[in-house]
Amino acid sequence: MNALTLRLLPKALSLLLTFGGALAVSSGNVAHAAQASAPALTPVTAYRTASCGCCKGWLQHMRANGFVVRDVVVADLQAIKRRLGVPNRLNSCHTAEVAGFAIEGHVPAADVRRLLRSRPAVAGIAVPGMPLGSPGMESPYGKEPFTVLAFTRAGTISAFSRHPQ
Template structure:
């Protein structure tokens, strides 16, 4: 082999490695892109979005007056409803689910439709305030309506 052979191919090898690194970064970034549907008059939804942004997620807020249709299209069982509905990494995330739980969901990739923090638990992300925080559960749910406890807070 000629001594210049390795030198000549070094830029190509570098380009391939850079492409692979950028592709991985883009895939990871896309995994953390959150699209959140909310009522235009809801303040706590924006606070939850800020909680996610603070924790490294990219959040697109979509205001809509037809949240019932969004929840139906997402296959969300009515008993799991909260004020906002989001999509991230192929999952539905309903309500004030902490960013750490979403990270765990994306890391473990369980065979579920999504997560929900039903209602609006006091002290959950976006629902902080001067009142005492309450304990609450984040539930995983499947498209057939079955649920399981994913996390307790």
């Protein structure tokens, strides 16, 4: 998926959302609609740097929840984040791409599944930083509450879900 498609995608997705997320409005989105009905099979491409100790934990979490995950080690993670439109202040240690959406950081698989079902008009969802207790960040040192944030290409940020709710 190239950058141009990604820029156009939110508009198409907002249309999809208008129709309840169930209708394919153009031939280009048929594939996405099909994936949305079976999100567990939607391939995830995850980008991380070689030294990250917790990114692998998130990959395991996604695989345990039925996602097929391609693990890509990159030198310049920032370039990936820029391409996918992740706002700087939402950055975490890894970035993934699923069905055209950016998934930034330790986002629970349940939220990714809901994103693929509901297909809101956003560029992606993010858990900034590395909250203790988030998927891949399970820690004997405790748990921090965290909010999954949705973001658009225009930089609008809104709450997508809260953990704990």
